[in-house]
Structures are given as C-alpha cells and as structure tokens.
Amino acid sequence: MSYHEWPEVYRKLGVKPVINAQSWVTVLGGSIMRKEVLEAMNDASKVFVDMIELNKSAGKFIAKVCNSEAGLVTNGCASAQVLMSAACMTGEDDNKVEKLPNTEGMKNEVIIFKGQRNRYDKAFETSGAIIKEFGTEEDATEEDLISVISNKTCAIAYVIMPFFKPGIGLKKTIEIAHKNSIPVILDAAAEIPPRSNFHRFINMGVDMVAFSGGKGIGGPQSSGILAGKENLINSAFKNSLNLHSNIACVGRPMKVSKENIIGLVTALELYLDSNEEEEYHLWKKKSEYIKNQLKDIPNLDIKIENTPTDRQGTQPVLYFHDDWKGKSPEKIREEMINGDPPIYLGVGGSNLYGYIGEINIVMTNVMQGEEIIIADRLNKLLRE
Template identity: 35%
Template sequence: MKRRELIKGLTILPLAGVVAGNSDSLLASAINDITGNVNSEGSSAIFDGSLKPGPAIYQSIGVEPVINCRGTFTIIGGSIELAEVRAAMDSASRHFVQMDELADAVGKRLAQLTGAEWGMVTAGCAAALKMATAACVAGGNPEKLHRIPDLSGLEKNEVIIPAESFSAYDFAIQNIGVKIIRVNTLEELRDALSSKTAMIKLSGGNLVPGPMGLEAIAALAKPMNIPILADAAAEILTIPNVHLQNGATMVAYSGGKAICGPQCAGLLLGPKNILMSAWQASSPHHGPGRDNKVGREETLGMLAAVETWVKMDHAGREKNWMTWVNAIASRMSAIEHVKTMIMEPKGINNRSASLTISWDPLKLHLSSSDLIQELINSKPRITVGAGRNTDNGMTSISINASQMQVGQDKIVGDRIFELLTKKRSPKTGSEMNTPAALINGRWDLVVDYFSSKSDHMLYIEQDGNWIKGIHKTDFSTREISGSIEGNEIKFLSPGRRPAVSYTFSGTLDGDIISGKIDMGEFLTASFTARKNKAKADRVPIIFPTGRPMGN
C-alpha cells in the first residue's frame, strides 16, 4: 500500500485529540501494522532475548503477537488503547499526586461526562464488582471493612444473583466473603430479600426488559433500599446511562474493552456515598482492595478514554469495521463451496461488525477447528472465533472487527483465502487403530499440578475404540467420554464454568496410563493412572424380613 493511500485510509480512523507532534509516529506504527515490518532489519532479525522496546517488543523476548479477530478478550490483551489514553498515561507518569485528591477530582469529572452522580476508576471490571460489594457490606465503616472476608457479626453478608447473571467473574464478589444466593424466578428473588441482603448483581439478559429484567427487580429492591449492581463489562458506555436510568444503583465497565482505555482499569458509576465507600476499600487504603491497585497513570488514562468516548465519531469507527468485514467477505467470494454472512453492529454488549465464513468440510477437506489451529500456529498469527456447525453439515469461523487495525483486513483475507484454497487430501479417519488393550474398570488417578498433587478416581467402560465413564475429582463427579487408538488414550472430563474442564491425553503402558491434562485457562497438569486390581468384596446381602430390634 502506498503512503498516500494509507494517509487517505487513516483520515476516517477515530484519532480525535491526537497530541500534536505525534502524527509521524502514529503513521509509522500504522505502516508497520500493514506491512508486517517490525524493525529496520525486517521480521527475520535475530533477537538475543533481551527486551527491545519498539514495534518488535514482543518478538524480542520470543513471543509472537496475534492479529485479533475475536474481540475484547482479556486473555489476548483486551483492546488497543486510544492514542489519547497513551498520551495521558505518559504525562501522568511524570509527576506525583495525592491519590485521594486525584480520585475526588476524577470522580467529579466522570460525573460531568457520564451524567452519573459519581465515578471511580478501578483495577478492571472484576475489581469494580469486588469494591462495590465491599462498599455494600461495610457501608464506609472501616472497622467492618477490616473484618472482610470474615463477615460473622456483620448484618449485610448476602448477595443475590439470578442464575442467568451468574458467571465466573463472580469470584470477585465471593472474595469479600459474602454468601451468594442464586435465584431462578422473581418469586425466589422476592423471598430471598432480607435485612442480610447487601446487594443484587445483574448482567446479560437480566439487564434487559423481561420478567426477570432490571426494572422488575428494581421495583422489589428499591423499597428495601437494596443496591443493584449492573455488570456491563463488555458493553459500550451509554450516555445517559441506560442501566442507571432503568433502576440500577451502580454500573461497572471494563476499561480495556469497548471503551479502549487501559487494559488494567475499569469504571464504576453510581451514587457518591456508595462509591466513596468503595474507594475507601480500595488501594492505596489498607483493606480488602489494597491488592487491586490503580496507579495515577491508569486513573488518568481511564478518564482520557471517557473524555474521548463522548466526542468520538462512533459512526466512523463502525464504518471502518464494515469496510473491513466486507473486504474479507469479498475475498472469500471467489472460493467454491464457501459462504459468508455479515452482521452489522447492533446492541450495546460486545458491539461490533462481524463476519461468518462457512463451508462444507467434506468438500474442502478442512474442519473449522483445523483452520483455527492453522491460523494461530503459523505466521502471521490470527485468532478468530469458532462458528457453529449447522444441520446441513456446514462448518464456520467468525471474525469480530472491533479490535482489528487498519490494513489487517487484507492480511486476514489473504491468509484465510490461502488456507481455504489449499489442496488437501480427503481425510480417511473413518477407520481407527485397534485398541492395544481393554481398559475397563477402576483406575487410581494422581494429578500433578504446578505445586501440588491430588488423588482422583476414574471408572472406565470401553466399547471398541470408544470409552465413557466417571471421573471423581477433589470436589466433583462428572461423566467422561473419549477414545483409545492403539495405546493412545484421549478423553474429556467436562465442567461448566466456573468449574474446570479437563482434557486428558495419555499413553497406555501395561496397567499404567500417563500423560498431560489441558485445563483451559488454568493451563496444564500431568497425570498418572494405575489400574486398581483390588477385587470387589463378595458379601451376600440379606434383605430384612422384619423390623430392627435394636440400634
């Protein structure tokens, strides 16, 4: 792409408020993003392992970055900070400030910008949930605050969460020590409300109108003066705030998602009295939030993100998204057996333009999981979403445009085109290798975690190449399913979030199976399972013919 064409493309990007004198560096960065250049020597330069700030900062320590076509997932870095955010953080880092004074000034300014009564910057959205809970439990009383997480003797020690709103992020709330009460209906919620209720937390479907929607719940909670916290982590920031208007007391956002602020910052909006109690519980104060420190840099970076958000050309940004997904879809149109579907930005949660690319895996000899692995395990590394398989046998991937950068549509389109048109032989995997042995029965399983071991139990039933059975962990019992080919064994022990799923891959050697476990976001472990050869007791059972004569 020529420099003139690049400049033309950059004119529609949301870079309002860029600091004067910084345009050349932004342009150079954009050119590097498009061309793939990481330094003057090119991407094949040899690194010695020492950190080298610049376009190749990650490569310098042996980490290859990815092109983000999935969205604002924390595991891949959230979002790209706005230029205004980076400028504010750099300026803030050069001076010292009294943090209570800073929080007061920022809280007041956030109120002016958002229309909420007060605002607070937190260490991410999960920290906002935690600090809001601490505020509702302790009420600004530092003696109560210092009892957390031992809430014995404290009046407010319960948080109600509808089942639809329950998620893994509620560990942040549990960290305060509260008892979480899950409810399924409005009647159950009404019955659970009491003088012990510190707060109600809502997210997802409970924030929209409906029988268990925010307005219906607020009608029950407000007469009892029970706060409602709306978890809007991945939502766009609405002004005036839709959730506060509909009855929420507080609303929490991730700074590093739609708002494109600091990845390690969040935003809590609501009444000043509760937010001051939340600030009291937060770092730099000594209490339950000391470990959720927010620096002066992130504080002003988050404020800069909101300042930019209220004047941003949102229509122009979404026009960029649509341009990119249309370009990729157009690239796919030349491939036989491939279909595309574009979704325009809608709603307020995870708002983005998206593209679904679907194909017949029998015609292209390629599954969506195989394509996803190829995209992430080769250069340029591209991460995309897994689409759903349809009833007619089509498979698919999804592309979220919200965190794509200028020029990446061509890189992504070319790479997916290359892999979808690659000549592949039909898979002949209908026949499986004969199992090396029968592995029916009980197996005593030892799991080696990073710094501990656990004794688990497996009970396996084998039917040819297929196995099923029971996996008993430290705290749960779940059904497993998998296969054995030769002496290679693979099976899944699924857990619904927040429970952990275990994917086992091991090798059979006599009466021992050993190998690795993938635990998703919790990384890996190893295992050894030994066949339990103890024979079951054969004790005759006598069914009583009369009633007991003693005990």
C-alpha cells in the same frame, strides 16, 4: 502499526505481535491506546500528587459522563466487581471495611440469575460475599427472585454479556430490588460502545455499574470505571484505598496508579470526542470485504451481523452447513493461530457463550489492512 512490525520491546523477549479479530479480550491485551493517552500517562509519571484528591477529581469526571452521583477509576472491571460487592456489605462503616473478607454478622449474600453465572463472577466473592442463585440456567420468574431475598441479601447482581439470557430482565430486577431496599450492581464490562450506555443503566435505576476501561474506551487494560450512588461509591473507595486505617483493606491489591487514572480519563475524553458512526462504518466496510472474498465457498453461509446483545460491533459470521466437508471451525481457529502472523478469531464454537459450529470475526481491533490478511488466510484454509 501494521501486523509485520515487531516492536523491539517484544522482540527481545521473543513475543510476536498477533492480529486480533477476537475482540477486546484480556488474553490479547485489551485494546490499543492512542498516542495522546500514552503521552498523558508519561506526563503523569513525572510528579507526585495527592492520590485521594486525584481519585476524587477523576471520579467527578466519571460521574458527569455517566450521569451518576459519583464515580471511581478502578484497576479493571473485575476490581470494580470486588468493590461493588464490598461496598454493599460494608457501607461506609470503617469497622466493617477493616473486617473484610470476614463477613460474619453482615448482610453478605449477592443474588444472581443462574443463567448469568460466568467465569468472572468470582470477583463478587473475592470480597467475602456469598453468591446465591435464582431460577434455572434457561429462565427465571419474578417469584424465583423474590423467594431468595432474605435479611442476608446485600445486593442483586445483573450481568450483560454476549449471548447471556436476560432472566426477568434488568428493569424488573431493579423494580423488585428497590421494593426491598436492595441495591442492584451491574457488570457491563464490554458494553461500551455505544457511548449511550454510560448513562443508560444509571438512568434505568442501577445503583452501581462497572465498565472496563481497557476495551472499547481504549484506556489502560488494567483500568475500569465504577459509577453509581454517592454513598456506595464512597464505600467502594474506602474498600479500595482506605489510607486512614491501620489495616490494608480488601481492595488494596487492586490499587490504581496515578498513570492509569490519567490514562483512563484521557482515553475517555478522546472516546467521547470521537465519531462513533465513522468507526461503525469502518467495521462494516472491513466485514463486507471479508464476506466478498469468501462468499463463493460451497456449503458455507457468511452473514454480516450486528445484534447489540450478542455481537460486539458489525462483524462477519461464518456458518457451516451440515454437509460441510472441510476443516472444522475449531481446526480452522487453531491453524489461524499457528500461522504467521498468528490470527485470533472470535470464540464462536466455545461452550462459554453457547454457540457452536460458527466462526465470528470481530472487527473492533482489526487494524487497517489486516482484514485482507484475515480473508486471504481463511480463503486458503476453507478451500483445503
């Protein structure tokens, strides 16, 4: 679908399509599902099934993909975070499951490096857990982590996100946690691609890892993947859909429909069967086109970057010299959004990720031909 096509379902509500050069962000709808995914979801909607059986079967498929003991489809990655912290507090104890979010008498502290605190970690607390920080916003030592471990610690959380500091690193975090018989839970929402990350973190020793299903995988936006140790996944499932209890548990508001489960599984199958290198090549080709269109603008550096920890795929990044006289990066973003069609660029200028004075143009959701529109609009704004 090209940028100017306006589906009737949105037209009648007055909602315009946008060009998404900001990445697989929730605020722009995640990703575009393939035709096969939509067809599978439609087929799934036509019959009733035993949801416990469906969850367990889908979980086995996820476990195989992630090389984990067990897996679970969740209602987005944030839901997986809630369920991870809940699982670490309750285990498979039905009484504790029913008690949440009241955590009195339980191990209820989730430890996290201060430099990895973020707007999304509230999900860990939604279950009733308490977040306990270690280190500073810039760095941490092994001693910092060890000093905050107590008989109230239920888990150590680690977050992988662009421009986030590693603290003592995931490997050392796992080592210290396991020496103290504490599980490590990992938020890796946007870490697919590469597909090797499905099993890399489990192979490192992480006890549970959460991925978004509606980003690089191309599944329903409100879908996620939770993989890890069988006892913890069983606990997460109990906290999610405890159908044998008289009390709706803490994960009940995050239940996953049969359509979303089938959509996620289908998207995952298609993703695993796709050519990753071919997709990377397309991102690079679009990036080079934009760079070539803007490269002669004075006092502006344009670099094509692909640092795995900070950039989601190959993308052009605009760096403004100190003597830049044109519009500010913030003003350019604003005018790109206010144009027709609206174009959303990367959030480089935001204190959220700590990099200011640049514009990054994320290729992951830029459809064929949209790079021409992006370059043309930027060319005009940057020369004004």
